[in-house]
Amino acid sequence: MSVYIRGYGITKFRKSKDSIYSLALEAATALIRRFEIERKDIDGIIIASSSPEPYLANVISDMLGIRPKIACKVEQMCSSGSRAITTAYSYIRAELAKNILVIGVDKHDSISNILEWDPGRGNFKHPTHWAALYTQLHMRLFGTTEEDLALVTVKNRKNGIKNGYSYFNNELTLEEVMNSKQIVGPLRLYHCSYICDGAAALLLTDKPDDKPVRIVGIGEKSIGASISSITDYTCLESTVIASKEAYKMANISVKDIDLFEIHDAFSICEIMAYESLNLVEKGKGRQLLRDLIDDKASIKINSSGGLLGNGHPLATTGVAQAVELTMQLKEEAGERQVKGCRIAALHNMAAAATTSNVLIFKREYG
């Protein structure tokens, strides 16, 4: 039994008073209209969200005029989006559903956006603290520079403003990033992704369409939930494990991947992810970054703009990454189209990389 991505929809990322419901509906109806989906064919609806609204999947289903077999909200903080995709994949593989609408939706001011629990963090609960820790260590051990960190943001913002849904409208110069406000240690404002509102939708199905995109690899790992569950701060531990598993399931080498959407919650995350995803050896992340900027790399990273280039509506992010992979693999990405993109992957993580989910999609036409 194979699982394919049939359609996608996404909203403009924003900071608004729009309700969680209207955001979800906007992404879902964009998908339903563009791909001419019959509502009666949708037998599952899985919502990824940090919203505490009860019965959220059913309410959205009701508003959409869908009467599904399966309706469910899933939550795993910033990796909720990819979690919803693997949940939908599993329901289809288990033959409990045929066509599942996955919607990632979140608000910038959700009460569940911040992880209050973690005795190991003491009072340093804001994500900038773990990001500063990872950043300082990487700079000290591997010579990563403030310029490297800034270049990640410059690259991703440049991609983001092309896609039509980014929160942002303008490019940033290297100087603007390097001179932006200092937050914690070496961490500056523009090294941090911006929490905003947004929704993204995907339709997973058991049948291929005329431009089939198939889910071929899934790797997932949670090493815990707290800073103290990490044993090696020189890499993203859960990413190392999840990516190995995903490559194995897809029966590919990392070199086969044409595009990787990476969870760049902070600039350092992208550089560390290059290494933890085994795109390069540990400590060589900054070299790949320079190659990417000079267009000398054999892979594209964050063609969508990633989190730094688009904003980060928590549970939406993993679904938005999958929307980008699907657009690229269906050759519908317009001016940011990655030429010859046949295998594309996403890396979605949560809470200081204590969780990582890696998904691999493959183009099966042409």
Added chain:
Amino acid sequence: MSVYIRGYGITKFRKSKDSIYSLALEAATALIRRFEIERKDIDGIIIASSSPEPYLANVISDMLGIRPKIACKVEQMCSSGSRAITTAYSYIRAELAKNILVIGVDKHDSISNILEWDPGRGNFKHPTHWAALYTQLHMRLFGTTEEDLALVTVKNRKNGIKNGYSYFNNELTLEEVMNSKQIVGPLRLYHCSYICDGAAALLLTDKPDDKPVRIVGIGEKSIGASISSITDYTCLESTVIASKEAYKMANISVKDIDLFEIHDAFSICEIMAYESLNLVEKGKGRQLLRDLIDDKASIKINSSGGLLGNGHPLATTGVAQAVELTMQLKEEAGERQVKGCRIAALHNMAAAATTSNVLIFKREYG
């Protein structure tokens, strides 16, 4: 690929200041100890909860010393528990995990316990309003009496106080129920289940143990989320659809079922469920009730005591129902053991029966 239930654990239902975390840990460690489960073998943890705490599955996993592949919270109001079981079932069927710990856990004072959204309900948002509507209609059309309603509670409370985890300690007389405080229309206090704290845990696995209990049927349906999505108030519409599907998947007739755990959120729900699950024809629910009380029925209903006999910690309920099925099918139910129990089913629903999930378990030994 078959999915089995390997172990179970459950807490005393209560009203307490215990945290959502400590409740979950209590049920999970009861399971892990009793069934001698190695933590390293658990590769998935799925939490059913209305709690808005973010990253809940990971935090509980961290506290338990488990480093799973899959960690996820699922929510579908009062049917979250069975939703978590079918999600775990799907992950195993999809070959993404082998041993998944499912925990249902909720607090009586969770902010997400009440569905605020439903324009069709106007100001009548409390569940007692839809229950009163169903009750009045059933009394008028089918001659169901106040005594029938009270007998459901008397029967279930009597079962509940035997199981060791019920919120309640004493039986209720027919008079006590019939004279209890009037809430809305014919609905009285003791016709309503009691929202409390509690947790229940199950271990789903891909391998049979020495007393294998297999999940053989799953039927699920959501007809919407609002009162206005219901077209026929004389039955539980979603239950009719979900149960047919479950019987079909299990390849059984309803007459093959030895025990049914039914979602008796209110007395009327149990009587209506008899009919909607096709145990009897529409309007004959009260006859089956009398047969059950006179021990003349060929099926047992709510041997655990159900929601009326135990209390109703929202997302916990579906998992607690499955714990009862497993205990009965493994012949570990003590003085409430249903003799010769080989096929057992559960009916878990949400929000005026706009969702129903029906699961069927089968004993595959002896």
